[in-house]
Amino acid sequence: MMPLAIAHRGFxxxxxxxxxxxxxxxxxxxxxxxxxxxxxxADGVLLLFHDKTLDRxxxxxxxxxxxxxxxxxxxxxxxxxPIPQLAELVQAYPDVRLNxxxxxxNSVASLASAIERxxxxxRVLVASFSDRRRRAVLRQLSRPAAxxxxxxxxxxxxxxxxxxxxxxxxxxVRRALNGVQALQVPVRYGRVRVVTPGFVRRAHRHGLQxxxxxxxxxxxxxxxxxxxxxxxxxxxxxxxxxxLLERGRWYGG
Numbered sequence: 001m002m003p004l005a006i007a008h009r010g011f012x013x014x015x016x017x018x019x020x021x022x023x024x025x026x027x028x029x030x031x032x033x034x035x036x037x038x039x040x041x042a043d044g045v046l047l048l049f050h051d052k053t054l055d056r057x058x059x060x061x062x063x064x065x066x067x068x069x070x071x072x073x074x075x076x077x078x079x080x081x082p083i084p085q086l087a088e089l090v091q092a093y094p095d096v097r098l099n100x101x102x103x104x105x106n107s108v109a110s111l112a113s114a115i116e117r118x119x120x121x122x123r124v125l126v127a128s129f130s131d132r133r134r135r136a137v138l139r140q141l142s143r144p145a146a147x148x149x150x151x152x153x154x155x156x157x158x159x160x161x162x163x164x165x166x167x168x169x170x171x172x173v174r175r176a177l178n179g180v181q182a183l184q185v186p187v188r189y190g191r192v193r194v195v196t197p198g199f200v201r202r203a204h205r206h207g208l209q210x211x212x213x214x215x216x217x218x219x220x221x222x223x224x225x226x227x228x229x230x231x232x233x234x235x236x237x238x239x240x241x242x243x244l245l246e247r248g249r250w251y252g253g
Contacts, residue, residue: 004231011237019081035099045069112140182209
Protein backbone atom coordinates (compact mmCIF):
# COMPACT_ATOMS: atom_id res chain seq x y z
CA MET A 1 0.00 0.00 0.00
CA MET A 2 1.25 3.48 -0.86
CA PRO A 3 1.92 5.65 2.21
CA LEU A 4 -0.58 8.45 2.68
CA ALA A 5 0.78 11.90 1.91
CA ILE A 6 -1.31 14.31 3.99
CA ALA A 7 -1.02 18.07 3.50
CA HIS A 8 -1.26 19.76 6.91
CA ARG A 9 -3.73 22.67 6.62
CA GLY A 10 -3.05 22.58 2.88
CA PHE A 11 0.27 23.87 1.55
CA UNK A 12 1.50 27.43 1.83
CA UNK A 13 4.99 28.76 2.32
CA UNK A 14 3.41 32.17 3.03
CA UNK A 15 1.47 31.21 6.15
CA UNK A 16 -1.93 30.99 4.45
CA UNK A 17 -2.89 27.87 6.39
CA UNK A 18 -6.38 26.41 6.01
CA UNK A 19 -7.18 28.76 3.13
CA UNK A 20 -8.59 27.71 -0.22
CA UNK A 21 -5.32 28.95 -1.74
CA UNK A 22 -3.38 26.50 0.46
CA UNK A 23 -5.73 23.61 -0.29
CA UNK A 24 -5.56 24.39 -4.01
CA UNK A 25 -1.74 24.42 -3.89
CA UNK A 26 -1.69 20.97 -2.27
CA UNK A 27 -4.18 19.55 -4.77
CA UNK A 28 -2.20 21.07 -7.64
CA UNK A 29 0.86 19.19 -6.37
CA UNK A 30 -1.17 15.98 -6.61
CA UNK A 31 -2.13 15.51 -2.96
CA UNK A 32 -5.29 13.49 -2.41
CA UNK A 33 -5.39 13.85 1.39
CA UNK A 34 -5.80 17.20 3.13
CA UNK A 35 -5.66 17.80 6.88
CA UNK A 36 -7.76 20.62 8.27
CA UNK A 37 -9.48 21.85 11.45
CA UNK A 38 -13.02 22.95 12.19
CA UNK A 39 -14.59 25.57 14.41
CA UNK A 40 -18.22 26.71 14.37
CA UNK A 41 -19.52 30.27 14.57
CA ALA A 42 -22.14 31.42 17.05
CA ASP A 43 -24.82 31.00 14.37
CA GLY A 44 -23.76 27.48 13.40
CA VAL A 45 -21.52 27.93 10.34
CA LEU A 46 -18.72 25.34 10.11
CA LEU A 47 -15.36 26.93 9.24
CA LEU A 48 -11.93 25.55 8.40
CA PHE A 49 -9.67 27.21 10.96
CA HIS A 50 -7.17 25.94 13.53
CA ASP A 51 -7.30 28.45 16.40
CA LYS A 52 -10.27 29.17 18.62
CA THR A 53 -9.68 32.90 18.07
CA LEU A 54 -9.01 34.94 14.95
CA ASP A 55 -6.10 36.78 16.57
CA ARG A 56 -2.99 34.88 15.42
CA UNK A 57 -3.29 34.87 11.63
CA UNK A 58 -5.88 37.56 10.87
CA UNK A 59 -6.21 41.25 11.75
CA UNK A 60 -9.58 40.58 13.43
CA UNK A 61 -10.09 39.62 17.08
CA UNK A 62 -12.41 37.36 19.03
CA UNK A 63 -13.45 33.75 19.61
CA UNK A 64 -15.05 32.14 16.58
CA UNK A 65 -17.64 30.44 18.78
CA UNK A 66 -18.78 33.87 20.02
CA UNK A 67 -19.00 35.55 16.61
CA UNK A 68 -21.61 35.38 13.84
CA UNK A 69 -20.47 34.13 10.44
CA UNK A 70 -20.95 37.58 8.91
CA UNK A 71 -18.35 39.02 11.27
CA UNK A 72 -15.87 36.19 10.72
CA UNK A 73 -16.30 36.60 6.96
CA UNK A 74 -14.49 39.94 7.20
CA UNK A 75 -11.33 38.26 8.50
CA UNK A 76 -8.47 37.53 6.10
CA UNK A 77 -5.83 34.86 6.68
CA UNK A 78 -2.47 36.54 6.24
CA UNK A 79 -4.33 39.67 5.25
CA UNK A 80 -5.50 38.22 1.91
CA UNK A 81 -7.47 34.97 2.17
CA PRO A 82 -11.01 34.53 3.56
CA ILE A 83 -11.67 31.75 6.04
CA PRO A 84 -13.36 28.96 4.06
CA GLN A 85 -16.38 26.93 5.02
CA LEU A 86 -16.17 23.14 4.89
CA ALA A 87 -18.82 23.17 2.17
CA GLU A 88 -16.50 25.13 -0.13
CA LEU A 89 -13.72 22.58 0.14
CA VAL A 90 -15.80 19.43 -0.29
CA GLN A 91 -17.59 20.88 -3.31
CA ALA A 92 -14.43 22.24 -4.95
CA TYR A 93 -12.55 18.93 -4.69
CA PRO A 94 -15.01 16.04 -4.68
CA ASP A 95 -12.29 13.40 -5.00
CA VAL A 96 -10.08 14.62 -2.15
CA ARG A 97 -10.13 12.91 1.25
CA LEU A 98 -10.20 15.00 4.39
CA ASN A 99 -8.56 14.51 7.77
CA UNK A 100 -10.71 16.75 10.00
CA UNK A 101 -9.64 17.76 13.50
CA UNK A 102 -12.66 18.70 15.64
CA UNK A 103 -11.36 21.55 17.76
CA UNK A 104 -14.32 22.29 20.03
CA UNK A 105 -17.58 20.85 21.31
CA ASN A 106 -19.45 23.55 19.41
CA SER A 107 -18.41 21.78 16.18
CA VAL A 108 -19.53 18.24 17.04
CA ALA A 109 -23.09 18.56 15.77
CA SER A 110 -22.20 20.85 12.87
CA LEU A 111 -19.50 18.51 11.57
CA ALA A 112 -21.74 15.45 11.89
CA SER A 113 -24.46 17.34 10.03
CA ALA A 114 -22.03 18.29 7.24
CA ILE A 115 -20.80 14.72 6.87
CA GLU A 116 -24.40 13.60 6.49
CA ARG A 117 -25.40 16.44 4.16
CA UNK A 118 -22.50 15.93 1.75
CA UNK A 119 -22.25 12.13 2.19
CA UNK A 120 -18.64 12.37 3.33
CA UNK A 121 -18.57 9.14 5.31
CA UNK A 122 -16.07 7.48 2.95
CA ARG A 123 -14.05 10.66 2.43
CA VAL A 124 -13.28 11.73 5.99
CA LEU A 125 -11.23 10.68 8.95
CA VAL A 126 -12.51 12.36 12.12
CA ALA A 127 -9.72 13.36 14.49
CA SER A 128 -9.54 15.11 17.82
CA PHE A 129 -7.24 15.28 20.81
CA SER A 130 -10.43 14.48 22.74
CA ASP A 131 -11.62 10.89 22.40
CA ARG A 132 -15.03 11.95 23.72
CA ARG A 133 -15.39 14.64 21.08
CA ARG A 134 -14.42 12.31 18.24
CA ARG A 135 -16.82 9.63 19.47
CA ALA A 136 -19.61 12.20 19.79
CA VAL A 137 -19.27 13.07 16.09
CA LEU A 138 -19.20 9.45 14.96
CA ARG A 139 -22.23 8.53 17.09
CA GLN A 140 -24.36 11.04 15.20
CA LEU A 141 -23.64 9.55 11.78
CA SER A 142 -26.01 7.28 9.90
CA ARG A 143 -23.13 5.05 8.82
CA PRO A 144 -19.51 4.62 9.92
CA ALA A 145 -16.66 6.98 9.13
CA ALA A 146 -12.99 6.56 9.95
CA UNK A 147 -11.54 7.97 13.16
CA UNK A 148 -8.17 8.45 14.79
CA UNK A 149 -7.37 8.01 18.46
CA UNK A 150 -7.34 10.90 20.91
CA UNK A 151 -4.69 11.65 23.50
CA UNK A 152 -5.92 9.31 26.25
CA UNK A 153 -6.46 6.23 24.09
CA UNK A 154 -3.16 6.82 22.29
CA UNK A 155 -1.37 7.08 25.64
CA UNK A 156 -2.90 3.75 26.71
CA UNK A 157 -1.62 2.14 23.54
CA UNK A 158 1.86 3.65 23.92
CA UNK A 159 2.26 2.79 27.60
CA UNK A 160 0.53 -0.60 27.79
CA UNK A 161 1.56 -1.97 24.41
CA UNK A 162 5.10 -2.97 25.40
CA UNK A 163 4.05 -4.69 28.65
CA UNK A 164 0.69 -6.40 28.10
CA UNK A 165 0.40 -9.85 26.48
CA UNK A 166 -1.06 -9.72 22.97
CA UNK A 167 -4.50 -11.16 23.93
CA UNK A 168 -4.92 -8.65 26.77
CA UNK A 169 -3.73 -5.81 24.57
CA UNK A 170 -6.26 -6.88 21.93
CA UNK A 171 -8.98 -6.51 24.56
CA UNK A 172 -7.72 -3.00 25.45
CA VAL A 173 -7.69 -2.02 21.77
CA ARG A 174 -11.25 -3.29 21.26
CA ARG A 175 -12.49 -1.29 24.24
CA ALA A 176 -10.41 1.90 24.19
CA LEU A 177 -9.93 2.20 20.44
CA ASN A 178 -13.30 1.03 19.23
CA GLY A 179 -14.08 2.76 15.94
CA VAL A 180 -10.47 3.88 15.48
CA GLN A 181 -8.57 3.08 12.30
CA ALA A 182 -5.45 5.22 12.79
CA LEU A 183 -3.06 6.44 15.44
CA GLN A 184 -2.05 9.96 14.45
CA VAL A 185 0.93 10.84 16.60
CA PRO A 186 4.06 12.97 16.85
CA VAL A 187 7.43 11.23 16.89
CA ARG A 188 7.58 11.96 20.62
CA TYR A 189 5.47 13.37 23.44
CA GLY A 190 7.93 15.29 25.59
CA ARG A 191 10.56 12.78 26.68
CA VAL A 192 8.56 9.78 25.54
CA ARG A 193 9.46 8.51 22.09
CA VAL A 194 6.24 7.33 20.52
CA VAL A 195 7.09 6.20 17.01
CA THR A 196 9.43 3.26 17.43
CA PRO A 197 9.74 0.02 15.45
CA GLY A 198 7.82 -1.74 18.22
CA PHE A 199 5.03 0.84 18.20
CA VAL A 200 4.57 0.48 14.44
CA ARG A 201 4.60 -3.34 14.67
CA ARG A 202 2.02 -3.34 17.47
CA ALA A 203 -0.24 -0.93 15.64
CA HIS A 204 -0.18 -3.07 12.51
CA ARG A 205 -0.75 -6.24 14.54
CA HIS A 206 -3.97 -4.70 15.83
CA GLY A 207 -5.08 -3.43 12.42
CA LEU A 208 -4.23 0.23 13.07
CA GLN A 209 -2.46 2.61 10.72
CA UNK A 210 0.26 4.97 11.97
CA UNK A 211 0.23 8.57 10.68
CA UNK A 212 2.99 10.85 12.01
CA UNK A 213 2.80 14.65 12.37
CA UNK A 214 4.11 17.20 11.60
CA UNK A 215 7.16 16.10 9.59
CA UNK A 216 8.91 18.74 7.49
CA UNK A 217 12.46 17.41 7.01
CA UNK A 218 13.25 14.96 4.18
CA UNK A 219 15.69 12.93 6.28
CA UNK A 220 13.02 12.34 8.93
CA UNK A 221 10.46 11.49 6.24
CA UNK A 222 12.82 8.82 4.89
CA UNK A 223 13.49 7.45 8.40
CA UNK A 224 9.82 7.13 9.22
CA UNK A 225 8.98 5.53 5.89
CA UNK A 226 11.78 3.03 6.54
CA UNK A 227 10.06 2.21 9.85
CA UNK A 228 6.91 1.35 7.92
CA UNK A 229 4.58 4.18 8.93
CA UNK A 230 1.41 4.39 6.88
CA UNK A 231 1.17 8.15 6.47
CA UNK A 232 3.04 11.40 6.98
CA UNK A 233 1.36 14.71 7.77
CA UNK A 234 3.45 17.66 6.64
CA UNK A 235 3.55 21.42 6.16
CA UNK A 236 6.02 20.83 3.33
CA UNK A 237 3.95 19.04 0.75
CA UNK A 238 6.58 19.85 -1.86
CA UNK A 239 9.33 18.06 0.06
CA UNK A 240 7.20 15.03 0.93
CA UNK A 241 6.23 14.60 -2.71
CA UNK A 242 9.92 14.73 -3.69
CA UNK A 243 10.78 12.08 -1.07
CA LEU A 244 8.01 9.76 -2.23
CA LEU A 245 8.97 10.24 -5.89
CA GLU A 246 12.55 9.37 -4.98
CA ARG A 247 11.35 6.18 -3.33
CA GLY A 248 8.99 5.34 -6.21
CA ARG A 249 6.01 5.59 -3.87
CA TRP A 250 4.19 8.69 -5.08
CA TYR A 251 0.68 8.33 -6.49
CA GLY A 252 1.16 7.44 -10.12
CA GLY A 253 4.90 7.87 -9.70
